[in-house]
Amino acid sequence: MxxxxxxxxxxxxxxxxxxxxxxxxxxxxxxxxxxxxxxxxxxxxxxxxxxxxxxxxxxxxxxxxxxxxxxxxxxxxxxxxxxxxxxxxxxxxxxxxxxxxxxxxxxxxxxxxxxxxxxxxxxxxxxxxxxxxxxxxxxxxEGVGMTLPDHPGIAIKSLSPRLFDLLPKKAEGEVLKIGVVATVPPHMVGAGAGLTSEGGSLHMQSTDRAELAKHGLDKLRLGDVVAIADTDSRYNHGYLRGAMSIGIVGQTDGPRAGYGPGLTVVMTAPEGQLGAYDAPTNIADLLELRP
Structure with a gap:
């Protein structure tokens, strides 16, 4: 849409x-x-x-x-x-x-x-x-300063207009829902919390592999679009009940605690204005980056 x-x-x-x-x-x-x-x-x-x-x-x-x-x-x-x-x-x-x-x-x-x-x-x-x-x-x-006039509660971060247009999405009332591969629960948010959301990444913790599998996160691919529950990234990344952010998997996991795949946050909203639905969404397909 x-x-x-x-x-x-x-x-x-x-x-x-x-x-x-x-x-x-x-x-x-x-x-x-x-x-x-x-x-x-x-x-x-x-x-x-x-x-x-x-x-x-x-x-x-x-x-x-x-x-x-x-x-x-x-x-x-x-x-x-x-x-x-x-x-x-x-x-x-x-x-x-x-x-x-x-x-x-x-x-x-x-x-x-x-x-x-x-x-x-x-x-x-x-x-x-x-x-x-x-x-x-x-x-x-190009992208810094982008706003959604019909969804003023949603902040856009590090997202080009071209990619925004390609993302699968649907509006249900005042809520804009984005197609995602999976949702990261707030207790799995790791390194990057508390830091600015204008650059860098917000990591997903991945040392508990059983918990990864429980939430369908153990098969993530670089470029996958994911939701991050109860996370407000308008200014600094932090926990906020009812908030949601949308991220793109930009880095692989690693063996350190708190450093799982790194996510580049591209959208965020504090009070339920942003939602998600299941859709196999990877930017390698949207941007035609595969060989």
Whole structure:
């Protein structure tokens, strides 16, 4: 169904970053991290060019910790990186502007990092083979400031008008319902709670595999659209009874407590204005990102 937006009034602006290199902090504990059971591990983590993980693949089972599919970018200047992370929206077009893959386009599929460190961009595997770390990527950022005049209680976050139009949805009275793969209950919300919702990700806890299966979350794929119950993300992510957020699975799970698949929140409402219904929705299909 068509839902009225103010898309015609939105500003489309360039933001840019470089293909990020995976990094570890200088703390003495690095590069080792601890599993939920207290065992040290060393696996690939977020950042870099990931050649064999793509949107549409499973969010579970990889020997990695919160891995980003395809390519991650960041700006070396912290303030400019914040601008990149705030303004880039899922579904935006990204163009490589330097290196062997110059001129090739991709699509923003998520954001990550405790403090909005990186933007995740899908490029096909052939393009990934040509990209180098530090190649420049420019995003035609559009979506920040989008509103729904007929549903003023719903806040839009990090969502391009193009992807919003493609999402399955239906209105039941004043409630706008979005088609989702599953619903994350509030007790499974993990890392990211309490932080800003303008960038970064909100993680789903996944160390209790039985609880995952109980809620139909154990088969999630990167790019799946999910609901997050009793979660208000208008400003900071937090618990609020009756609220709901809609997120897109942007990162894989990992062995650390509190860090399951990372979700990029794209819609939120505090008082029942936003709902969900069962529908097999993945942005790899909506945005035609599969080979």
């Amino acid at each position: 068509n839902v009225t937006t103010n898309a015609a009034d939105l500003v489309s602006v360039s933001v840019a970053g470089r293909v990020a290199n995976p990094a570890f902090s200088g703390l003495p504990a690095e590069p080792y991290r601890l599993t939920a059971e207290g065992k040290a591990f060393l696996w690939p983590t977020f950042g870099g060019i990931v050649y064999n993980v793509s949107v549409g693949d499973s969010a579970f089972g990889w020997s990695g910790d919160c891995v980003h599919p395809s390519v991650s970018i960041a700006h070396p200047d912290a303030n400019k990186n914040r601008g990149l992370n705030v303004f880039a929206c899922v579904g935006n077009k990204a163009t490589i502007t330097s290196g062997a893959a110059k001129g090739t386009t991709g699509t923003v599929t998520g954001k990550s990092g405790r403090f909005s460190d990186q933007v995740i961009i899908h490029f096909d595997k052939g393009t990934r083979a040509k990209i180098a770390v530090d190649d420049q990527v420019m995003v035609a950022a």
